[in-house]
Every structure is written in structure tokens, then in C-alpha cells.
Amino acid sequence: MNLPFILFFICALLAVLGAVLLIIAREPIHAALSLILVMIALAVLYLLLGAEFIAAVQILVYAGAIMVLFVTVIMVLNAEAEERTDFSKIAKWVGLPLGFVLLFAIAHWLYRAHVGPVVASGAGIPAHALSTWDLSTELFRHYLFPFEATSFLILIAVLGAMILARRDE
Amino acid sequence: MTPAMAEQFVNLQRLAPEIALCIFGIVIMLADPFMPREKRRALGWIAFIGALVALVGVHMTAHSPGLAYSGLINNDAFSVLFHLIIISAAALVILGSFDYLDREGIQRGEYYALILFATAGMGILAGANELLTAFVGLEMSSISTYVLVGFRRRAPVSNEASVKYFLLGSFATAFFLYGIAMVYGATGTTRIDEIQAALQNSLSQEGHLPALSILALGLIFVGLGFKVVVAPFQIYAPDVYEGAPTPVTALLASAPKAATFALMIRIYSVSFASSSDTWFWVIWISAVLTMFIGNLAALVQTNVKRMLAYSSIAHAGYILVAFAASTEFGVAAVLFYLAAYVAMKVGAFLVLAHLGQQDERRLSIQDYAGLGIKQPALAACFSLFLLSLLGLPATGGFVGKFFAFQGALDVHSSHGAWFVWLVVLAAINSVIGAYYYLRVIIAMYFWSPNQDYVPTRVAPAIAVALVLCAVLTIYLGILPGTLHSAALTAAHTLALH
Known part of the structure; x- marks a missing residue:
């Protein structure tokens, strides 16, 4: 349990949390703010992989420029809380379970590919910083x-x- | 000339068609604001000339095979032949668009510029030797077509089609991109040839393929399956094909399909050749589903444009039959099928572009009752395309199907029996398809003429495009040898197993 390992879990969880909030938020501005959380968490993950430049660009371009654009558009359009129509039955009863199947399939393959230990041990980081x-x-x-x-x-x-x-x- | 300059010169030469298309696209964009409305048709001619210049460019690239741009572009015979198919399709569509756009009051330069840019993107897709390059090409063609689909802005159905296509298309592209990331994770490279070597390597050292590569295969199939419209990713196609301006439908149904199949062959048959036992089943199931869904749904359509949309789904299924074989003969069959398919499908949709009349309100089968008496030449042309789609001997469609089924039957692997079943199912589907193609022909020749349908004169430009499509369809049906041997040579350069 070293610091990068703990940091990885915190940021990974934050990124997932932000992504889920982004989808379920009803106010567009809340969705935009959740996206910033995802972007910043991702920037930290890049930093942990030894990609300082990408991390900086991630903050500058995505969390900075693109998010300003999003927020401005939301303000200009004066977008209000979205109105939810009834989901289609197929989406609810077939789409949702299939979504979970896909999630677990991807998780299973990633687990089998032994990506986790490589990342956690820092073996994936190039010898000299990129x-x-x-x-x-x-x-x-x-x-x-x-x-x-x-x-x-x-x-x-x-x-x-x-x-x-x-x-x- | 210094070596560096010489290298750049070769790079440019091997990319000549795309460069020509982009330059002409920009010229049209710049000229558009200075053209008075009634003279904008001239921009269409500039676009047509651009496509012809690009065809000359293809001729240039054919004499200079090899890699370009540090190996990211592979200008082999395979790429050259696909360029020929794609750019010819675009040229025919441009020729068929002039009068349609005039009639709908949407004659704008951007339309032609977007077609040229989309074609350049498809060219990159067909010649890409690296997945990120392919991605950029795919997006160039996709984003252009999203806009083209919504070009009839006053028609709600066109807007709906555009939004649907954009949302689902972006989603599918994300899957493709995720797949590329997985490929990179599994092999450490995104180059087609290096992926093959890396997978072979891990197969011989560890005895199995990296788990990530299998995941990547699935994700890439979602992304590309959407673009070539195969089941279960076909849901959007009928709505989008029906809502798009008909010449755009002609383009959508032909060129992007061909370009994406080129990339699929490079990825599945070359990069992932060592895992063909795994993906064979995915393709097999998808092919069967695609053929049945396309043909059965087409049976009940009364709107001819929508029927042809379902028919193009069914044809993607026939192409998958040859694709599943993944042999040299199979790849050549895919190439030949696509060439024949482009000729007959573009022809059929351009006939509809004319017959639909203002606001595309004449697309029902009843509207074409007795067309054989009112407009014999046009009806004969339409019948030829429909018969070729059906697969009647002496048309390109028949020879294409023949090679495709032959390619699948020639496979001598452990899956041999399954290929026989695949061909049997494809043959059953061809018979189902006969019903709805023949129904339109019967309506044109045997139903009593529809009195309130007043035919309009076929404009010269569209007539030329239709004659070219018809000649090509018959030529490929009677003298398929030239193209087929070229296709075999092209397939040979891929160095399949």
C-alpha cells in the first residue's frame, strides 16, 4: 500500500463517480460540473502513469477550455432541468441488463489480462519520463x-x- | 533533389487522390459565397471534375505501390482498387445530385464540398495501415455524412435522420476507439502489420492470444459493424436511409460501406488472422441475422426507398459470407461484390432520386404502377438494377453472389460444414429477396397506370449517371474476368494465410 496505489484508487473511484453523476444529473450545469470531476481525476491518473505533459494538457484543454465552452453554451441556451420521458421498455428490460453484462465482460477480460498488477507495481511507467x-x-x-x-x-x-x-x- | 524531398514527393504521390479531393473541396467552399444562387450548379461540375482528377490520381498511385508517411498509409493494389470503387461511387452520386438539389431548392456548394471531403476520408480508411489513421479517416467520412443526411433542412424526416445517425454513429465510433486502445494495450502497437506479428508472437510463446485482443476484436466489430450496417447494429439504417436526401442515400449505401469493409479486411483477415477461429462465429451469426432481418423486413415495405434500405442491409449480409471465408478468393469476392453492388445500388437510388419528385413524395410502390408504359427507358433501367440486386444471371449482382458463395464453399478448415450452411442460408435469402424486387418490376409493367402520377423528364446529368451504372452492371455480369483477376491480385498483396 504505497501512496500512488492509494491515489490511483481514489482518483479512479472519483472518475467513475463523476461519470455516473454526469449521466444521472437532471440539471445540465450539474452534468457539466461532474464532467470536470472526471477530467481532473483522469489528469491525476495520467500523472501516476508518468505522463506529465498529457496530464497538464488534460487540465488545460479539457478541464479548462472545453468546459468553459460547455458552461457558456448551457448559459446561452438557458437550458433548464431536462424532462424525462418514459424510457422505452426494451431499453429498460433488455438494455440495462445487457449494459451490465458488457461491464462485467470488460472487467473480466481486463482482469484476465493482468493489467491491474502491472499498473499498480509501476512497471508500466517507462524508465525515463516521457x-x-x-x-x-x-x-x-x-x-x-x-x-x-x-x-x-x-x-x-x-x-x-x-x-x-x-x-x- | 535531396533524399528528404524525394521521400516527401513519394508520400504526396501515394496520397494523390485524397489531396486532389481535399483541394477541390476547399476550392468549392471558397467559391460558394461568390456564386449567385442560380449559378451554383457550376460548383457541382467542379466537384465532378474533382472526382475525375482524383481518379487520375488513383492511376498515379497504382504506379507507385508501397508505404507512405512512415508506414501509416499502405498504398497497395488492394487500396488502389478500393479507391477506384469509392471515388467512382462519389462521382456518380455527384452527377446524380445536380437536378435533385435544384428541385429541392438546396443547391449549395457545401453539399459538394462535404461529398468530396467524405470521399477523401473513405480513401484514407481504405489505405490506412494504422488504426489511428483509420480512425481519422472514418471520422472524416462520418461527420460529413451526418451533415449530408440532414441537408433537406425543411423536411422534419431529414432532420430526424441526421440526429439519429449522429448520436448512434458517435456512440459506435466510441466503441471503435475503445477497441483501438485495447489493441494497443494488448500488443503495444496500432499498426496493422505489427499487430499481426505481435499476436503471432504471443501465440507461439504463451500458447494463447492476449485476453485484451479478444475484447478489442469485439469492440472493433461494434464500431465497424455499425458503419457497414450489419445486424445487430442495423436498427438505425432504414430511418436514416429513408430520411436522407436520395442521392445522399445512394452515397451512404455504397462508398462508406466499401471503405469500411476494406478496413475490416485489414483488421480481421490480416491483423487478427491468428484468431480467426474466435471471430469466425461472430461473423457467422451476424451474417445470418443480417440476411434474414434485411430480407424479411423488406418484404413488408410499401415505400420503395425504405425497401431498398432493407435490401442494402441484406446485401451487407451476403458480403459477410465471403468475408467470413477470409481466404484470398474470399477477399477478392468481397471486392468484386462491392464493385457490382456500388453500380447497381447507386443506380437504383438515383432512379428514386428522380422518381420521388418534389419533396420526395412519390416513393410508394403504387406511384410506379404502369411506369413501364409512361417512361420505358427509365423503367428498363430500374428493372435492370433490381434484377441485378436480385442476382439474375448476366448481371453484376449474380456474378458477385456467385464468387461470394464460391469463396465460402472453398474453405477447407474445421469450420467447412458451417460454411456450407452459411451458403445454404444465403441462397434461401436470395430467394426471399426475389419477391420484393420482382414486386416492383411487376408494378411497373403489369399494374394499371397510376393516373395522378405525372412523370417528369429525366435530366441529362442523371441520365448519364444511370447509363454509366447500367453499363457497369451489365459489363460486370458478362465480362467479370478483368475485375476479378485485378481483385485476386489485390487480395494477394495482403499476404493472407
Whole structure:
């Protein structure tokens, strides 16, 4: 029972808790705040894996910029508590049990894959910390193509948002 | 020229079709605001030229096979052939869109730009040698099509289809992404060829595959199964296909399906070849479900567009039959089937794009009663596509089915008997399918003409697209040799076991 081990469990539980709250919250703003909890907990998990840069970016981009955007949108739209309609019967009686089956299946396979002990012992952490230098070398040399293609992806998303938001001529 | 420059030049050359498509897409986007409304049709022609230039680009890439961008793109014969299918489908759809958009009053440059971007994404998907690259390609094509589906903004049904497709599509993509993460966890790489080596390695050292890789296979099947519309992920398809503007439906039913099958072949038959005993059952069950659901549901449809949507589900099932074989002949059969399928399906939907008339209100089978007398040429064209979908000899559809079933029967593994059963079930399904295809043909030729249906003249652009589809359908049915040998060569380059 060392400190990283305890920290891992606290943050992992917080992340799951935040994710569940995100789904069951009725007020959009509560859902957004739960998402911040998930993001911060994830950032700590990245830190435990020795990925300082990713952890910092996680805080800056997700917990920072993207969440500000979410909250602003919720305020601009003046979104109120969501109205729940009756769930479909299929979703309730078939979907929910199947969801649990999937959850346990994933948990079972992860357990069989012995991921846990590797992470807990710190064996998964690279010998030398992954520096920003390493990351950028990978990103801009090896993975240059998907990086560039992503800019087209964003262009498409902007174009799509523009079409859907525009008033009819 | 320095070596680094030479390498960059080769990289660009091997990506020529995508670059051409993206450049033309941007040109259309930039030109759109400066075009007066009534002249926007010219943007469609620019898009069509863009697709033709991309086809020239495919010709260029065919002469320079190999890896590009540090091995993330694999420009082999397999990728080249898929590019040919995808870009041809896009070109035909663009040609069939001009008059539809004019009629619906939604003639906009963005429509064509999105089609070109989507096609570029599908090209990346077909040529990807690495899963993250494939993911970016998949998203490029998906996000473009989400918007295209909702392009008839005044029609509630189109908006509904767009929202449904977007929500479920994003959900499916998340599964695919989760699968990639599991693959990386199991093998430490996301490259198609390296995954294969890593799995072989752990199989020979530990005697079994990593547990995570099996989980990954399942998650990836959810993500990609959604995109190729196979059971049990087909629920959304009829609504989305029916709600989308008909030329977009033609695109949705053809090109993304082909591109995603290309990726599925690379992942399942190449990367995960060593676990084919595991995934065989998933594909077998899914194929049977897909064929039966598609065909049985199509039987009761009165809306022809919705019927063709169910028929495209059934066809994904036939393709899975060949896919399950995972041999060189099976992969070639998938390729051939997709080429024939694109020709007949795009043709059939473009006929509907014309026949639907304003606001797509003429899609019921009663509307087409007596069409054979009113518009003999169009009815003959439609009948040809329907007969090819049915699998009548001397059409592309028949030869495609023949190769697909042959591919499944040729497998000499421990599952041999199950492949025979699969083909028997597929044959039964082809017979069920005959009913609903023939019903439309009978309505067109033998029912008394519908008096309040006034046919409209077929515009030249759509006529050219239909003739091209018809010629291709007959050509593949009578002279399948050229494409089939090309498909076999393409399958050979994958180095299957």
C-alpha cells in the first residue's frame, strides 16, 4: 500500500463517480460540473502513469477550455432541468441488463489480462519520463499524417456546424 | 533533389487522390459565397471534375505501390482498387445530385464540398495501415455524412435522420476507439502489420492470444459493424436511409460501406488472422441475422426507398459470407461484390432520386404502377438494377453472389460444414429477396397506370449517371474476368494465410 496505489484508487473511484453523476444529473450545469470531476481525476491518473505533459494538457484543454465552452453554451441556451420521458421498455428490460453484462465482460477480460498488477507495481511507467520532446517527435514525425488529417476533420466539423446553424435563405 | 524531398514527393504521390479531393473541396467552399444562387450548379461540375482528377490520381498511385508517411498509409493494389470503387461511387452520386438539389431548392456548394471531403476520408480508411489513421479517416467520412443526411433542412424526416445517425454513429465510433486502445494495450502497437506479428508472437510463446485482443476484436466489430450496417447494429439504417436526401442515400449505401469493409479486411483477415477461429462465429451469426432481418423486413415495405434500405442491409449480409471465408478468393469476392453492388445500388437510388419528385413524395410502390408504359427507358433501367440486386444471371449482382458463395464453399478448415450452411442460408435469402424486387418490376409493367402520377423528364446529368451504372452492371455480369483477376491480385498483396 504505497501512496500512488492509494491515489490511483481514489482518483479512479472519483472518475467513475463523476461519470455516473454526469449521466444521472437532471440539471445540465450539474452534468457539466461532474464532467470536470472526471477530467481532473483522469489528469491525476495520467500523472501516476508518468505522463506529465498529457496530464497538464488534460487540465488545460479539457478541464479548462472545453468546459468553459460547455458552461457558456448551457448559459446561452438557458437550458433548464431536462424532462424525462418514459424510457422505452426494451431499453429498460433488455438494455440495462445487457449494459451490465458488457461491464462485467470488460472487467473480466481486463482482469484476465493482468493489467491491474502491472499498473499498480509501476512497471508500466517507462524508465525515463516521457518528455515533451519525445511526444512532439512522435507527433510531428511519425504521426504527422493523422495530425494533418485531423485539421481537415476540424474543417469538416466547422463546415457542418455552419450548415446546420444557418437560417434558411 | 535531396533524399528528404524525394521521400516527401513519394508520400504526396501515394496520397494523390485524397489531396486532389481535399483541394477541390476547399476550392468549392471558397467559391460558394461568390456564386449567385442560380449559378451554383457550376460548383457541382467542379466537384465532378474533382472526382475525375482524383481518379487520375488513383492511376498515379497504382504506379507507385508501397508505404507512405512512415508506414501509416499502405498504398497497395488492394487500396488502389478500393479507391477506384469509392471515388467512382462519389462521382456518380455527384452527377446524380445536380437536378435533385435544384428541385429541392438546396443547391449549395457545401453539399459538394462535404461529398468530396467524405470521399477523401473513405480513401484514407481504405489505405490506412494504422488504426489511428483509420480512425481519422472514418471520422472524416462520418461527420460529413451526418451533415449530408440532414441537408433537406425543411423536411422534419431529414432532420430526424441526421440526429439519429449522429448520436448512434458517435456512440459506435466510441466503441471503435475503445477497441483501438485495447489493441494497443494488448500488443503495444496500432499498426496493422505489427499487430499481426505481435499476436503471432504471443501465440507461439504463451500458447494463447492476449485476453485484451479478444475484447478489442469485439469492440472493433461494434464500431465497424455499425458503419457497414450489419445486424445487430442495423436498427438505425432504414430511418436514416429513408430520411436522407436520395442521392445522399445512394452515397451512404455504397462508398462508406466499401471503405469500411476494406478496413475490416485489414483488421480481421490480416491483423487478427491468428484468431480467426474466435471471430469466425461472430461473423457467422451476424451474417445470418443480417440476411434474414434485411430480407424479411423488406418484404413488408410499401415505400420503395425504405425497401431498398432493407435490401442494402441484406446485401451487407451476403458480403459477410465471403468475408467470413477470409481466404484470398474470399477477399477478392468481397471486392468484386462491392464493385457490382456500388453500380447497381447507386443506380437504383438515383432512379428514386428522380422518381420521388418534389419533396420526395412519390416513393410508394403504387406511384410506379404502369411506369413501364409512361417512361420505358427509365423503367428498363430500374428493372435492370433490381434484377441485378436480385442476382439474375448476366448481371453484376449474380456474378458477385456467385464468387461470394464460391469463396465460402472453398474453405477447407474445421469450420467447412458451417460454411456450407452459411451458403445454404444465403441462397434461401436470395430467394426471399426475389419477391420484393420482382414486386416492383411487376408494378411497373403489369399494374394499371397510376393516373395522378405525372412523370417528369429525366435530366441529362442523371441520365448519364444511370447509363454509366447500367453499363457497369451489365459489363460486370458478362465480362467479370478483368475485375476479378485485378481483385485476386489485390487480395494477394495482403499476404493472407
